[in-house]
Structures are given as structure tokens and as C-alpha cells.
Amino acid sequence: MLRVRFAPSPTGYLHIGSARTFIFNWLYARRNGGTMILRIDDTDVERNTQESLDSIFEGLKWLDLNWDEFYRQSERGELHQKAAKAILDQGLAYRDFVPDTFKDVDLNEVDIHAKFNPVMRNMSKEESDLRANGGEPFVLRFKVPRESRKEVTFQDLVYGPQSKATEDIEDFALLRSSGAPTYHMASCADDADLRISHVIRGQDHLSNTFKHVLIFEALGVTPPNFAHLPLLIAPDGSKLSKRKHGPVVSVTTYRDAGFLPQAFVNFVCLLGWSPKDDREKMTRQELVDVFSLEGVNRSNATINFTEQDPFDPKAVWLNAEHIRTMPQDDLAAQLLPFLPQADAAKVRQLVPLIQERIRLLSDVKTATDFFFQENPYDPALLIPQKGDAGMAGRALEEARKILGDVTEFNHAGLDPALRAGAERLKIKAGQMFQPIRVAVCGRKDAPPLFETLEVLGRETCLLRIDHALEQLAVTKNQTT
């Protein structure tokens, strides 16, 4: 039975790298009919926050990623204690009563061979028990078997065969002096207990895995399969941090900026993984169908953002691709929160006009602002290419007549009528359309004219054309 888990520690908001780890686990589970487990690794009570926990749930909810089982490490303390005791009882761990040995040691100076205290490591069971029973505080350390065994090895599903000399592994802590388990202890005990079959996590744990293998063996279970994921890093090569890189590393920032969850997932999957067939835009189902650990590569991926432009251009492009290809009703529903002044029916009307013109959902606000208000503009914009104010005026007069008279106020009625008007004035269609467009939209870049006029409605259009004619007159008087 395939079982995977995502095990965040609630010490920060859900960040993009964690989100990707969840997604890869989720895809792997869904692809292979496995079980997805969400486990909150909250053993570090000092640093845990409720906010952070909320942020994790909020992010996962937005991404619409579900899980089949849920656990909290803090509720499983008994299991961790039992596991630590079992290791100690077998003589595979020892109590360290002077736990601050390395407190003031510069790690750059110290040699690994000094990284355990031989007095503590070799203390007799009797003395150790006696001092523990006497209430003396201690850290429980794993007694790395450097004599009986030369190296620790495991097979990583992404990085291949891994090995490390036991000489190079320090006697790491299992239990703190408070009695609380360390991450290594709790994580392995839980993974064993929950029968996790595949541990898929960030590459920052690759070298920790040797310790984990040791723990699993001490626990008498065969270690799970491991798959480590390359890290996501910032353009300056450093790892993503909120302090250094700001809100761009937080999942909810993408949500609030108008990303579609499916586009975000799509983008993040392309960081460190490839379907190998040049496909880029993929639906969630396509991702599930094709995902495999073999497609994961080994080098860190840079998320390409700058201070001016906080989102990777490819993420934005993918978002636009998803927007363009989604059903119009779905898009309307997604857009609604970004247009507080509009009702659902109005948004539904606007969708066809802007679907292929926005890249982020939030773009809809500026893309459609003139449907809700008349924007100020420079009257000079009314003047068409290779034309003058006179031409603009004639075009607008003609347009006003046509828009007032035409029976079908839609593309079918407007298109031939306005083109015919241009012909009468002996100007090009484009020269006819530009003054109208600017008059009604307040700018040159806008959705197709006839559809725009239709949605705006006859009355508004006539009003705005009148207004444009007034402005034109004013400018004329000023120049003459």
C-alpha cells in the first residue's frame, strides 16, 4: 500500500516550496492510488503559531488539494517516547548529561570526531540510570555505530544511490533535555507508525536521511523509500525567505494577486520536474496522469522574480493560458471577487470581452473600468491616425447618428452601419473606429469595438460621444 505524507512545521506561512512538496506528494499518491497524509510536525512548541497553521490550511484550501488522513505530532508524544526508550533499551542511544558541549563551538573550526562526548557515550548503564533517576537533565543521543559499521546507504528515487561514512555522522539528539523529541525522532517514529511507504520531501533533508535510516533500523523497521526534491531558490541563489524576499514566497500572495489555483499548481510542477514531452500547460488531471518521480531532476530551480515584477513571467503566462482556455462561466465566477462593483450577470457579460486580454484575474479591474465609470482622457487621443480634429469630429457626429438610429445594437447591426458611415465620410474604417473607441472607453487599447458598444448600451455610448464632441470643441477653440 502506497502511503505518502506532507509534514510541515507550523513555524511560518505556507510557502511556495512547501506547496510544491505537497503537490508532488499528492500527485504521486493520486497517480498510484495511494494515501495522502497531512501531518503537522509541531514538536517545536517555542516556534509554533496558530497563524502559521491557519496559513497552511488556507493555502491548501485555495489550491483545492485534499488529504486522506490527518495527524498532529504534538498529540503523538507517547509514541515518540516509546520509540526513544526502545532505542535506549537496546543500547543504541545514550544519555548526555552535559548537553551544552557544542554550545560555544564554532562549527567551522571543529572536527567531526569531536562531535560526541566519549565520557557520556561510554558511560555505564548503571551510572547513567542512576543519574537519570536522580533527576539530572540529559539529552538522549543516538550512538552512531562507527566501529561495527563503515557506512550508511540508501537508494534515493531522485538522487540515486547514497552513502555516507558513519565516521562523518555525529551523535545526533533524539530527545531534548525537556524530554521532548527532536524532529528526527518524532518524524521517524511517526513515519514508521503510519507505515509511510515513500518519503517525498525537500533536498535539504538529503543528508539527514542517513540519520533517519539509522533510526528506522534501530526501531526494527525497514526504512521507507526516499525521494528528495531539488530546492526552489531566489534569483540571487539564496533560499527563499520572507524576510529577504517578501511576500512573493507565500502561496496566498499568488491567490490575492489573481492567480488561478490550477495555474499555480501547473507552474510549480514545472519547477524541478518535466513531463519530458515539451508540454507546459497541463490540467490537474493531465498532471496526475503523467506524474512520476523519474521526471524529477536534481538541480535547484530558480524562481524568476524581481522587486518590480514579483511574479515569474512564466507563471503569469501560464495563468493567462489557463484563463483563456477555461469555460466562461467558471471564469466569471473566479472574476466576481475582483469586481466588487459588478453583479454576476454583468461579469458574465464582460467575460468574452476580456478573457484573452487579462493575465491575472486582478487585471480585470483595469481592463473593464470604463464599463463602470467614464474615465478622463486626453482629447488628442480622439484624433485618428493620419487625421485631424475635424476628421474626429465628423466621425463622431456620424457615429452618433448611426448609434442613435441603428435597430440592432449589437455586432451584426453596428459593424455594417459604422463601416458604411466611414465610407460616406471617405475615411478608413480604423479612422472611424478610433474616435468612437476613445470616446466610449477613454483609451485606445480596449476590447473589440462593437461588442463593447453593445455591452455599454446605446444610451451610455451616445452620452460619451456627446461628451467627446464637447471636448473636441473646447480643444479647437483653444488652438484657434
Add this chain to the structure above:
RNA sequence: GGCGCUAUCGUCUAACGGUUAGGACGGAGCCCUCUCAAGGCUCAAAUACGGGUUCGAUUCCCGUUAGCGCUACCA
């Protein structure tokens, strides 16, 4: 410092010994066009460096350099 991992266009990536080193984003240009988009076409842009192995290395091996990670009673 020690140990581990990594190294293809600016960025994401493909090429599991033989390709004019492919695709995408972004950039430049052209076309289409009622503007803006979208779409189509074209161009610029990479195998970190040095040694091997091989008839032949992006690909395998070694070294150098660089980056990242671990080296906590943080995860």
C-alpha cells in the same frame, strides 16, 4: 573546516555516447488586424573550466571552480 548534493540559452527545461544541442517563458522583428490582446512566422541566446575513457562526449570517470544543503536540545 568536514561531509553530502548539483552544474545545458537570462529563467524553466529536453536530449538516458552519434542531433545543425530541441521546446517554453522573456526579448527583438515581421504578418494578421477596428485598437489592445490572441494567433502565425523569423531572429538573438547555452553544454562552468581542465584533464581523461572512447572511432565519437552535454551524456561516463577524475580534478578545479561555483552554488546549495547538512554539520542545533530548528525543522
